[in-house]
Amino acid sequence: MKHIDVCLTPDLLHLHTIENTIVVVADVFRATSCMVTAFAYGVNSIVPVATIEECRQWQERGYLAAAERNARKVEGFELDNSPFTYMTEQIRGANIAVTTTNGTLAITKSRSAVKVLVGSFLNLDAIARYLKSERYDVMVLCAGWKGRVNMEDTLFAGALIDRLKDSFALAEDSAIMAHRLYCDGKDNLVSYMANASHIRRLQKLGIQRDITYCLQHDLYEEIPVLRGNALVRL
Amino acid sequence: MKHIDVCLTPDLLHLHTIENTIVVVADVFRATSCMVTAFAYGVNSIVPVATIEECRQWQERGYLAAAERNARKVEGFELDNSPFTYMTEQIRGANIAVTTTNGTLAITKSRSAVKVLVGSFLNLDAIARYLKSERYDVMVLCAGWKGRVNMEDTLFAGALIDRLKDSFALAEDSAIMAHRLYCDGKDNLVSYMANASHIRRLQKLGIQRDITYCLQHDLYEEIPVLRGNALVRL
Known part of the structure; x- marks a missing residue:
């Protein structure tokens, strides 16, 4: 069983070997939810970069800059980093360079995996179906907040496990805990x-609308995947 | 509010500053449960050491060796590392040197805290009462398993939060998640x-009895505290 x-x-990535694993990166509020939304609205590619300067x-080379x-x-x-700013015609066919506090780091740190997918509640079911069809083990990498664990990415991990629990064995307690929290x-x-x-933190910025949006399940079929330095449609 | x-x-200890904080170390299965039991049965001191050799x-200097x-x-x-081996007359007044896979490391890594206490379900209420009486912030350090998170130490953290939630604010999501899991x-x-x-892992060793014992709440009043290199009764 996978x-x-x-x-x-x-x-905590140093504790895991990901070379034979598909990694699903989740930064639910809001980086990976934005990325999935962008592909749903027709973006061509997204390059995650480390710094504002690189962005x-x-x-200057014609990319849209997101940060x-x-x-x-x-x-x-x-x-x-609001998913609603990606819901425009301007996005269609565009290439985007993006840098965020936590999500970009999580993606670039996962490069050695078989595949790096971008996950969110918005494309949860599409991801679950794809992972079932593949032969690899899976690791969900929660982007967290400046190294710390956070609730929303852990809940996403639990949600994905809930969809996969009949086809995959839960490797360790972090997976069991995430699943229990999601069920709760x-x-x-x-x-x-x-x-x-x-x-x-987000409510101080007045973006309850973003929060509600990012917690919606299964809105889109798009799965962004890392190819070289860019995320493209799987 | 504390x-x-x-x-x-x-x-994940590098993400925390503990200099003005009381740290409660939990390695529920089974190091800290053994330590609390040992003090309840009259041990004088416990020196946590890093290696079998040091133990x-x-x-050779007259300590009982535990590993x-x-x-x-x-x-x-x-x-x-079975708490039942500590329930003997041999323990009374003795000094013990102990080394364990995870618990010892967690204790020695916490040395810079205001105080390092040894926590378990067995002395949960005694710890909660003591922390309420003190003026310091609190951090629960879960010993985990070779760097990974584990369920039992996280549940202990949640249990302690459940006793303290009217007197302390929950600092971050890890605390909220631990508390939710415990309530669940x-x-x-x-x-x-x-x-x-x-x-x-433990069931393969045939020690269901230890597990059931270590999950009992509030059996003992003893709180081991680190003084220099040794744990003594608070």
Whole structure:
């Protein structure tokens, strides 16, 4: 039986071997939810980069620049970290360079995996179906918050496990715990998340609408996958 | 309001500042449960050491030697990692040198804290009462399993939070998640733990009796505290 494992933060990635594994990176609030939305709205590719400066260099070469630092927009960039800014005609066929606090790091740290997929509640079912069809073990890498675990990415891991539990064995306690938390909260994720630290940070920014959106399940079929330095449609 | 935080594994300790904090180390299966039991049965002090060899050196100086490596006993040592081996008259007034896979490391890594306490379900209420009486923030350090998070230590963190939630604010998502898991499982911790990875490892060793014992709440009043290199009664 294939195994599914959960790495609760990139700071624990050293404990995992991912060379024979498909990694699903989740940064639910909001990087990976934005990426999935962007592909659903027709984007051609997304290059995750480490710095704002690097993002600007791609912008000079014709890319749209998207950035978020500490959950805030960057001056002079076309896009920020709200999924609603990706729901425009401007996106169709475009290439985007993006840098975020946690999601970009999680993606680039996973490069040695068989495949790196971008996960969110929005494309949960598409991802689950794809993983069932493949022969590899799976690891969910939760992007967390500056190295710390967070609730929303852990709940995504639990949600994916809930869809895969008949086809995959749960490798370790992190997977069991994520699944238990999801089962405990799934009937009302918005209220279950109400006291989470990132929610408190985001609510200060007045983006409850983003939160509600990012917790919706199975809106899109698109699965972004890392090819070389860019995310493209699987 | 004072804060309570949870570090889910020693491999995430770099994310926390503990200099103004009381750290409660939990290695429920079975190191810290053994330590608490040992003090309840009259031990004088326990020196946690890093290696089997170091343990032997203390033994030559008259200490009882206790060790566990990969959940198995060490040849020539008086004690192992089963709490039942500590329930003897031989313990009274004795000094013990102990080395374990995860618990010792967690204790020695916490040295810079205001105080390092040894926690387990067995002395949960005594610890909760003491922490309420102090003015410091609290961090629960889960010993985990070779750097990975585990269910039992996370549940202990959640149990302690459950006793302290009216006097302490929950600092981050790790604390919220631990508390949610405990509330989800508290009505029957033994069955809630049934699929956990460490349980599966321990059951291979035939020590279900230890597991059931270590999940009992509030048996003892003793709180081991680190003073210099040794744990003594608070």
